[in-house]
Amino acid sequence: LKILQCDFLDFFSSFCLANSQDMETFKTEVHVPPGSKTEFELHYQEMMQRKLGFYEHSLYLQPGRLVPQFQVDVYIYEPSGIASVETPNTLGEHFSGMAKLTSSKNKAHVVFKPSLQQQRKCENCTTSAIDGIFTVKYDVLRDSNAGELHVSDGHFVHFFAPANLSPLPKNIVFVIDVSGSMWGVKMKQTVEAMQTILDDLTMDDYFSIVDFNHNVRCWSEELVPGSNIQVAEAKKYIQNIKPNGGTNINEALMRAVQMLVKASNQGMIDPRSVSMIMLVSDGDPTVGEIKLSAIQKNVKKVMREEFSLFSLGIGFDVDYDFLERIAMENRGVAQRIYTSHDASDQIRRFYSQVSSPLLRKITVQFPENSVSDVTQNHFDKYFSGSELVVAGKVLPSESTTLNTDYLELDAELAQQQHAFTGFARQMWAYITVNQLLAERSLAPTAVKKRKITQRILTLAVEHQFVTPLTALLVESEEAKERLLADSPKDPKQGCCAGADKNHLSPPFWVLTPVQVVHSLPPWVQMTTPAPPMENDPHFIVHLPKNNMDVCFNIDSEPGHILNLVSDPGAGVVVNGQLVGSKRVEEKEKVNTYFGTISVFYQPDGIRVSVSTDRIDLTDGRNNHSFTWGATADITQDRVKVSIVKDSKVMVTVDDKITVMVLLHRVWKKHPTHVDFLGLYIPNNNQYSSQAHGLIGQFGQEPEVRVFNLHQGANPLKKEATMEVKGNKLVVTRGWQKDYRQDNKRGSDVVCWFIHNSGKGFIDGHYTNYIVPRLDSFLPLRATIRKAHRGTM
Numbered sequence: 001l002k003i004l005q006c007d008f009l010d011f012f013s014s015f016c017l018a019n020s021q022d023m024e025t026f027k028t029e030v031h032v033p034p035g036s037k038t039e040f041e042l043h044y045q046e047m048m049q050r051k052l053g054f055y056e057h058s059l060y061l062q063p064g065r066l067v068p069q070f071q072v073d074v075y076i077y078e079p080s081g082i083a084s085v086e087t088p089n090t091l092g093e094h095f096s097g098m099a100k101l102t103s104s105k106n107k108a109h110v111v112f113k114p115s116l117q118q119q120r121k122c123e124n125c126t127t128s129a130i131d132g133i134f135t136v137k138y139d140v141l142r143d144s145n146a147g148e149l150h151v152s153d154g155h156f157v158h159f160f161a162p163a164n165l166s167p168l169p170k171n172i173v174f175v176i177d178v179s180g181s182m183w184g185v186k187m188k189q190t191v192e193a194m195q196t197i198l199d200d201l202t203m204d205d206y207f208s209i210v211d212f213n214h215n216v217r218c219w220s221e222e223l224v225p226g227s228n229i230q231v232a233e234a235k236k237y238i239q240n241i242k243p244n245g246g247t248n249i250n251e252a253l254m255r256a257v258q259m260l261v262k263a264s265n266q267g268m269i270d271p272r273s274v275s276m277i278m279l280v281s282d283g284d285p286t287v288g289e290i291k292l293s294a295i296q297k298n299v300k301k302v303m304r305e306e307f308s309l310f311s312l313g314i315g316f317d318v319d320y321d322f323l324e325r326i327a328m329e330n331r332g333v334a335q336r337i338y339t340s341h342d343a344s345d346q347i348r349r350f351y352s353q354v355s356s357p358l359l360r361k362i363t364v365q366f367p368e369n370s371v372s373d374v375t376q377n378h379f380d381k382y383f384s385g386s387e388l389v390v391a392g393k394v395l396p397s398e399s400t401t402l403n404t405d406y407l408e409l410d411a412e413l414a415q416q417q418h419a420f421t422g423f424a425r426q427m428w429a430y431i432t433v434n435q436l437l438a439e440r441s442l443a444p445t446a447v448k449k450r451k452i453t454q455r456i457l458t459l460a461v462e463h464q465f466v467t468p469l470t471a472l473l474v475e476s477e478e479a480k481e482r483l484l485a486d487s488p489k490d491p492k493q494g495c496c497a498g499a500d501k502n503h504l505s506p507p508f509w510v511l512t513p514v515q516v517v518h519s520l521p522p523w524v525q526m527t528t529p530a531p532p533m534e535n536d537p538h539f540i541v542h543l544p545k546n547n548m549d550v551c552f553n554i555d556s557e558p559g560h561i562l563n564l565v566s567d568p569g570a571g572v573v574v575n576g577q578l579v580g581s582k583r584v585e586e587k588e589k590v591n592t593y594f595g596t597i598s599v600f601y602q603p604d605g606i607r608v609s610v611s612t613d614r615i616d617l618t619d620g621r622n623n624h625s626f627t628w629g630a631t632a633d634i635t636q637d638r639v640k641v642s643i644v645k646d647s648k649v650m651v652t653v654d655d656k657i658t659v660m661v662l663l664h665r666v667w668k669k670h671p672t673h674v675d676f677l678g679l680y681i682p683n684n685n686q687y688s689s690q691a692h693g694l695i696g697q698f699g700q701e702p703e704v705r706v707f708n709l710h711q712g713a714n715p716l717k718k719e720a721t722m723e724v725k726g727n728k729l730v731v732t733r734g735w736q737k738d739y740r741q742d743n744k745r746g747s748d749v750v751c752w753f754i755h756n757s758g759k760g761f762i763d764g765h766y767t768n769y770i771v772p773r774l775d776s777f778l779p780l781r782a783t784i785r786k787a788h789r790g791t792m
Contacts, residue, residue, distance in 0.1 A: 569688025
């Protein structure tokens with residue numbers, strides 16, 4: 001069904017989703033005690049794209065050592081039938097014939113399971129020979145040229161891949177960068193690729209070559225037919241190119257367009273033919289027009305509607321975003337070519353995908369009032385071996401058969417072990433997000449770009465997509481460790497700039513604002529579900545005597561300092577200062593998070609201030625500053641501070657009171673989210689009888705009674721009446737995960753949510769807990785209680 005669902009188990013102390021060609025890079029490392037085992041579970045979905053007549057799935061296998069139980073299973077299920085399955089030997093001769101295939105009309109199973117001995121590089125070697133790509137290719141049966149229509153979960157996907165069509169003639173200008181930076185391997189591999197590409201031309205095709213450095217040269221000023229003689233001359237020309245000088249992309253592209261325009265005006269171009277420019281470059285412009293936006297504007301101005309531009313960016317010195325924008329804006333696509341041993345194969349493969357145009361100006365239409373929210377359904381070209389995909393929502397209608405198809409297909413999918421219902425909904429969202437990302441890159445104004453960004457974020461979060469604007473969460477089995485990694489736009493920017501690891505030991509009173517984390521999609525069989533997303537500081541108070549958990553939010557303002565624990569008897573105060581999210585729209589509420597947590601021990605005059613940037617320790621005379629980039633242990637009088645690199649800070653006062661602060665990093669370029677802190681305070685802290693504060697007041701547990709359980713406004717959530725501190729409150733029943741009993745999946749724990757910023761559950765109003773400074777104690781507890789009575 002063109003969506004591949006993968007589940008992997010790996011047994012290493014670290015794993016990395018490597019950026020191999022079109023994939024992003026994510027990396028996490030965890031501490032593994034001696035003699036123990038760490039198991040990583042990776043669940044993901046991938047939209048299969050048909051290229052050169054096949055859907056292809058590649059797994060990058062680099063275990064780095066011999067693995068006692070190494071196994072790869074690939075399951076394929078296609079309701080319309082499987083036409084063919086191939087397992088090319090991409091791992092090398094060492095593993096020839098080891099992939100085993102079994103298949104039927106609709107299903108196929110490929111298993112690769114080398115034994116420990118088979119993995120060895122040689123008979124007595126201790127190193128693994130597994131280092132490369134494991135590939136499975138397949139295609140589906142098609143009844144007609146009308147394509148396949150799949151309907152599932154109220155959405156549809158239409159796959160259009162007509163066959164038995166004759167290729168259209170093409171007019172192509174190859175624009176090749178021959179500046180000094182192309183010297184050596186890059187030029188050698190480009191020349192090798194061009195030799196094969198030129199051999200592919202036929203007498204019906206017309207072509208020419210433009211090569212450029214600081215100057216621009218044309219092999220032929222006019223397009224010439226792809227005869228054997230002309231191809232041989234062009235190959236000689238390419239072979240003799242000597243790279244040197246600067247890079248004049250603007251003039252080279254202008255010359256190429258002029259060549260196509262001239263041929264068109266002179267009637268040389270067949271009206272049925274397809275005209276394209278193929279740009280190959282490895283660097284930014286250094287000569288002539290060097291402003292990328294100006295080059296983009298110049299090219300768009302002269303390109304005719306029937307011309308297309310395809311861009312190949314070699315290596316990482318080139319501005320790939322620019323190549324992608326200029327290609328998309330001119331009805332083409334871009335491809336990054338990696339400077340590895342197979343760079344020439346990458347170039348040839350890309351050319352093969354666009355070298356056989358079969359159709360021009362295609363529109364896929366549907367019956368009126370039957371569908372909505374349709375993805376792109378107008379296409380400039382259709383190439384041999386590829387596929388056009390259109391998705392959308394199905395409108396309720398008695399006259400359409402789509403709803404019947406939906407019920408039948410979902411019933412069929414529900415019976416399959418390696419398939420999931422609702423795939424069309426996911427595919428529609430995925431295609432829509434990708435189209436919005438393309439629109440965003442071409443947005444003419446900042447306002448337009450912000451609106452598109454918000455649409456992307458909404459869809460990505462709802463459907464659990466990792467995009468350049470959202471994040472990847474890696475979570476341990478017991479949810480004791482979490483890593484939030486961004487999605488780097490470009491592999492050369494490195495991996496996982498923002499990562500944090502949280503070590504939790506329930507039972508805790510938890511103050512934890514969590515971002516970008518939602519319930520997992522239904523197709524994932526995770527060991528632990530992700531916690532719900534919260535914005536404003538979210539408190540979870542465990543009341544052991546009452547055997548219940550109570551939750552409330554504090555809806556305050558950025559800059560406010562909230563008192564969390566104020567214990568003048570012990571001389572300890574814990575305060576937190578709020579920071580705001582980045583504002584998206586003027587009228588939207590700014591979400592708040594803790595940006596600084598301060599622990600002040602008055603008897604010794606010591607204050608520990610933890611922010612998202614650094615940790616400061618002040619004793620009244622000296623100030624010691626520490627970064628999150630190193631692990632350190634500091635003891636100052638009766639205060640102990642333990643810093644775990646890029647993870648957490650533990651502050652222990654007089655061996656009686658402990659505070660743990662966790663660092664949460666987010667993607668720095670995220671339009672709304674900011675770095676923030678989470679606070680965890682254990683139940684067994686030894687406070688004095690004078691302890692108070694938003695958390696400290698529950699050191700003396702109040703009597704709580706819940707009764708009158710009834711249906712709430714939300715049918716999924718019950719409501720009840722809570723009697724606490726002389727007040728009767730309407731509370732809503734929710735749930736949180738407790739991993740104390742079940743360390744694998746956790747158990748659902750009832751949480752009674754208090755509305756209106758905890759009013760009636762906390763003493764007084766939440767504004768009574770706003771203090772002027774990070775080392776400020778609260779006023780006397782009686783004052784807060786008096787204010788509390790006055791508000792009820």
